[in-house]
Amino acid sequence: MPSKIKVDRQVKIPMRDGINLTADIYRPRGVDMPLPVLLMRLPYGRAIASTVTYAHPSWYAAQGYIVVIQDVRGCGTSEGEFYPFRHEYEDGYDTVTWCAENLEGSNGKVGMYGFSYQGVTQLQAAVMQPRGLVTICPAMAGADLYDGWFYFGGAIALEFTLSWALQLTQNQAYYRKLEPQSTNLWQAQQEVSRSLSSVPLDQVPILKSDPLGQFFFDWLRNDQADAPYWQELNPLSRFAQFDLPALHIAGWADIFIETTIATYEAAKQVTNQPQFLIGSPWQHLPWRSQVGELNFGDAAIPQIDQLQVDWFDYWLKGIDNGMMGRSPVQLFLMGENRWLNLKTWEQEPEYQNFYLDSNSKITTNTSDLLPSSLPDIYIYDPRIPTPSTSYGAYDQSAINQRSDVLTYSSPPLTANLRITGIAEFILYAETSAPDTDWVVRLLDIYPDGRQMLVTMGVIRAKFRNAFKQTEILEPEIVLEYKIKLRPTCHSFELGHRLGIAIASAAFPLIERHTNTAKSPSTCTVSEFFEATQQIYHDQQFPSHLKLPLLKL
Numbered sequence: 001m002p003s004k005i006k007v008d009r010q011v012k013i014p015m016r017d018g019i020n021l022t023a024d025i026y027r028p029r030g031v032d033m034p035l036p037v038l039l040m041r042l043p044y045g046r047a048i049a050s051t052v053t054y055a056h057p058s059w060y061a062a063q064g065y066i067v068v069i070q071d072v073r074g075c076g077t078s079e080g081e082f083y084p085f086r087h088e089y090e091d092g093y094d095t096v097t098w099c100a101e102n103l104e105g106s107n108g109k110v111g112m113y114g115f116s117y118q119g120v121t122q123l124q125a126a127v128m129q130p131r132g133l134v135t136i137c138p139a140m141a142g143a144d145l146y147d148g149w150f151y152f153g154g155a156i157a158l159e160f161t162l163s164w165a166l167q168l169t170q171n172q173a174y175y176r177k178l179e180p181q182s183t184n185l186w187q188a189q190q191e192v193s194r195s196l197s198s199v200p201l202d203q204v205p206i207l208k209s210d211p212l213g214q215f216f217f218d219w220l221r222n223d224q225a226d227a228p229y230w231q232e233l234n235p236l237s238r239f240a241q242f243d244l245p246a247l248h249i250a251g252w253a254d255i256f257i258e259t260t261i262a263t264y265e266a267a268k269q270v271t272n273q274p275q276f277l278i279g280s281p282w283q284h285l286p287w288r289s290q291v292g293e294l295n296f297g298d299a300a301i302p303q304i305d306q307l308q309v310d311w312f313d314y315w316l317k318g319i320d321n322g323m324m325g326r327s328p329v330q331l332f333l334m335g336e337n338r339w340l341n342l343k344t345w346e347q348e349p350e351y352q353n354f355y356l357d358s359n360s361k362i363t364t365n366t367s368d369l370l371p372s373s374l375p376d377i378y379i380y381d382p383r384i385p386t387p388s389t390s391y392g393a394y395d396q397s398a399i400n401q402r403s404d405v406l407t408y409s410s411p412p413l414t415a416n417l418r419i420t421g422i423a424e425f426i427l428y429a430e431t432s433a434p435d436t437d438w439v440v441r442l443l444d445i446y447p448d449g450r451q452m453l454v455t456m457g458v459i460r461a462k463f464r465n466a467f468k469q470t471e472i473l474e475p476e477i478v479l480e481y482k483i484k485l486r487p488t489c490h491s492f493e494l495g496h497r498l499g500i501a502i503a504s505a506a507f508p509l510i511e512r513h514t515n516t517a518k519s520p521s522t523c524t525v526s527e528f529f530e531a532t533q534q535i536y537h538d539q540q541f542p543s544h545l546k547l548p549l550l551k552l
Contacts, residue, residue: 092125100132142259153458443499
């Protein structure tokens with residue numbers, strides 16, 4: 001540890017119910033004036049302090065801050081029982097208040113930072129309006145834990161949700177020195193594919209038998225957006241009380257991109273305080289220029305630590321460093337690999353439609369479509385679900401060779417096609433099942449044949465009109481589905497082709513649908529149903545993609 005930084009470890013911070021949460025506190029030596037406080041609250045142990053993405057807390061302390069890294073309730077050496085997100089409202093309020101009023105050397109001004117869970121704890125504290133909280137910097141985190149965190153288009157985000165449940169449960173066993181649970185759960189993490197393939201999903205043995213991991217089954221059971229469970233946990237339920245300046249950091253290849261952008265938009269609606277948005281090309285972690293199978297160059301090398309210090313210097317120290325003169329929306333344009341400085345994300349976009357056509361083609365002219373044509377057909381069998389890559393810049397060509405995927409492509413582009421925002425796919429489809437999933441992937445097809453994922457969207461058919469109500473299908477009737485794709489900012493380059501792939505699974509990114517009216521997580525293999533899926537593309541049923549064009 002640098003000698004210029006003093007660290008007080010395992011400092012107890014009292015909560016209103018008598019529970020003590022522990023924190024490590026970093027401060028610069030030799031400073032005899034009060035300093036502002038930077039607070040991070042996390043469930044993964046204080047030592048890690050989000051250093052997988054940020055500089056170490058000692059670096060932030062060296063910039064003239066007292067840095068408080070706290071174990072949330074029931075984690076690390078903090079007292080109490082852990083349940084994801086449940087206690088972070090009151091505990092966040094109490095911790096911020098303590099940092100502002102009781103922490104030695106504090107000048108009473110507090111900022112919060114951190115990504116993922118640590119980002120959500122900022123939003124939960126912010127809506128409580130604790131004294132002293134001046135600003136937050138939530139990264140890759142959202143105020144809606146249902147849509148875009150645990151669920152994607154009404155389908156459970158299986159790979160993340162189950163892997164994270166194993167991680168959190170193993171952490172709990174590790175903190176408590178419980179054996180053989182700690183070792184068994186660690187082993188299950190190394191063999192996560194076995195758990196991902198468990199059927200029924202709501203009986204995953206390693207979690208079902210462990211009382212520490214029961215929150216996973218709560219996530220499965222509460223599969224509608226209006227469930228009281230989500231209303232209790234979601235900061236969005238209390239967002240009318242959000243009134244802070246915030247620096248929102250998003251990643252186009254991040255699994256939480258949808259809820260991160262939605263949270264930024266919600267903040268813009270409820271407060272006049274400045275809301276800045278950074279739209280990077282990065283995955284959830286690590287943050288670097290190499291994202292998936294593509295390298296986006298030197299422009300994509302993160303500069304977030306310095307940006308956050310500039311932000312905090314302005315809001316917590318009152319330094320006129322030109323922060324408010326910078327563009328409030330900075331987006332990385334993938335493909336051209338450069339940053340765009342914009343005034344707002346909520347542009348009135350001009351959309352261009354791309355229609356599915358016969359012979360696996362894409363056209364921009366409705367006159368090319370036949371008045372009536374036979375649909376394209378594939379069979380979706382839940383026993384062998386269409387696989388997925390990780391989300392981000394990964395080649396989809398091997399997956400798209402399967403018989404349960406329909407792939408369409410445009411002619412080579414004669415100029416760069418730039419898009420930013422949220423694309424929407426209007427699908428006209430028929431299924432033999434009472435419920436199913438529709439998965440749409442937008443592809444950038446390179447001249448060498450690579451089919452790189454740009455963004456994707458999912459809709460569970462029974463949630464086609466709202467995530468708050470279910471509508472079981474009448475089989476073999478053509479229905480319209482409006483499928484929102486995840487936000488992106490991308491340039492399809494000259495000579496590339498635009499591609500669209502349609503399937504009914506993306507396993508294990510989302511859980512496999514069993515094609516029954518039952519919740520898929522409760523089905524046994526004998527209940528799986530092979531569905532005949534029909535995709536229409538004529539003038540009567542013109543399935544098409546609406547792309548939001550970027551005008552520079």
